[in-house]
Amino acid sequence: MDWQVIIANFPLLMSGLVKSLQLTVVSALFSFPLGCLIAIGRLSHRRWLSGASTAFVNVLRSNPLILILFWFYFLVPLITGRNVNDLTSIIVAFIVFFAAYFAEIVRSGIQSVGVRQIQAGLSSGLTYAQTMRHIVLPQAIRAMLPALITQCIVVFQGTTVVYVIGYSELLHTAASIAERTVRPVELYVTVAAIYFIVCYSASRIARHFEKGAA
Amino acid sequence: MNQPIIRVENVGLRFDSFVALDDVSLSVNAGQCIVICGPSGSGKSTLLRCINGLERFQKGDVWVDGVSVRGCQDLPKLRRGVGMVFQHFELYPHMTVLENITLAPIKAKGLSRKQAEDLAFHYLDRVGIVDQAQKHPGRLSGGQQQRAAIARALALEPKAMLFDEPTSALDPEMIAEVLYVMRDLARGGMTMLVVTHEMGFAREVADEVVFMDRGRIVEHAPVDEFFSTPRAERTREFLNKILLKL
Known part of the structure; x- marks a missing residue:
């Protein structure tokens, strides 16, 4: 074992971690609002809207992330007619894929608030959108915070999938260092430790909110 | 005479095969307090929800201050004119x-x-x-x-207030304070439609009492008449039960 290689490459690993985190934050930041819209669509009385939203969720949740990634990697340039950079197609794929999961969390959160609160809001002359925005969603988000944080952990772990198209997030960075220095054991142990620290801390935070809600 | 604040005309509503409201008609004039009573599942709450457009009915129509609920293009505005209090x-x-x-x-x-x-x-x-x-x-x-x-x-x-069993979820010692507020409102001239089993409140405050059963209005009479000489057998039965319990 030679841990010197870790110390020497630590800045490089950290820049990989930062990229992973950026990817996570950007994906979550866009796929959560998109998920909210889809969840509201699923709960809509308009058949075409709830049908389309449900289909979206089911298709996305029944496919592996890596396949969706391939899809967007080849599809986005095809649709837009020009080459987009790798990162754009990755991010679009992440946003769309995880929106389906966020939508399910938001849907159960909204349903936990209950129809009587909606009636109270509507009966006071608020529109449906205002009732959602001011009455239902704030309560729903509080109820689903633990599940949302857990989903963000899944997104963070999911960022490793971009390894296959050579984007230098944490895992890919570690792999190239391992190849260059021929020290795979040290590197993969370190990377595992980093993922553990990030994910475990986040899950502790989720548990904290779970207790707070109870 | 001014037009009534709330006018319910031949409203019918069914959920699949269950008839929730069957040809219900009722008017509430300005400053009036009308109490609706009846067994659970008789359509009292459903009727209130029809009045402010929270529930869609299939037959008849409701007018709130002259505006048709069925044809209403701006339900939020109509609902602002009708305050609602829940169980x-x-x-x-x-x-x-x-x-x-x-x-x-x-x-x-x-x-x-x-x-x-x-x-x-x-x-x-x-x-x-x-x-x-x-x-x-x-x-x-x-x-x-x-x-x-x-x-x-x-x-x-609001021009009128709807109360949907406002004291049913309360402990006995708290019922009085809520009824006190409602009595004060009625005396202040508020137009009120109240679903309740508080017959003491009905006797003291209401102008008219309505008894509903299985989605129909079985009895609708001025308050004195309702308690002294109820016409329908079903009303008498219900009053006996509810008054004995008290």
Whole structure:
């Protein structure tokens, strides 16, 4: 074992971690609002809207992330007619894929608030959108915070999938260092430790909110 | 004679094969207080929800201050004119009492925060809980919560108030404080439609009493007549049961 290689490459690993985190934050930041819209669509009385939203969720949740990634990697340039950079197609794929999961969390959160609160809001002359925005969603988000944080952990772990198209997030960075220095054991142990620290801390935070809600 | 504030005409509503409302007609004039009673599942609450368009009915129509609910293009505006109070209060647990009351006046009516808060304090004073304004609903007693909910409905300055079993979820000692507020409202000339089993309240405050059973209005009479000489057998049965229980 030679841990010197870790110390020497630590800045490089950290820049990989930062990229992973950026990817996570950007994906979550866009796929959560998109998920909210889809969840509201699923709960809509308009058949075409709830049908389309449900289909979206089911298709996305029944496919592996890596396949969706391939899809967007080849599809986005095809649709837009020009080459987009790798990162754009990755991010679009992440946003769309995880929106389906966020939508399910938001849907159960909204349903936990209950129809009587909606009636109270509507009966006071608020529109449906205002009732959602001011009455239902704030309560729903509080109820689903633990599940949302857990989903963000899944997104963070999911960022490793971009390894296959050579984007230098944490895992890919570690792999190239391992190849260059021929020290795979040290590197993969370190990377595992980093993922553990990030994910475990986040899950502790989720548990904290779970207790707070109870 | 002015037109009634609320006019329900031949309203029919069914959920699949279950008939919730069957040819129901009822008028509430300005300043009137009408009490609706009847066994559970008789359609009382459903009728209230039809009046402010929360429930869609298949037959007949409802007019609120001359505006048809069925043909209404602006339901939020119509609903602002009708305050509603629920059995389980339905205060918003994530907001303070004050925020509960000012939300709709600000967002739906477009009042400034200052105007809305002045209005809120006025009505909180009227229901006797000004000191609770900054608390969250969870910190209040059941009776205080229901009074806050009444203040919330009043802050819209509605033409009529609908009460859906406002005391059924309360402990006995808290029922009195809510009924006191409602009595005060009725005496102040508020137009009220109240679903309740509080026959003492009905006797003292109501102008007319309606008895519903299985989606129909079985009896509708001035209050004295309703209690002294109920015509329908079903009404007598119900009154015996409910009055014996008290």
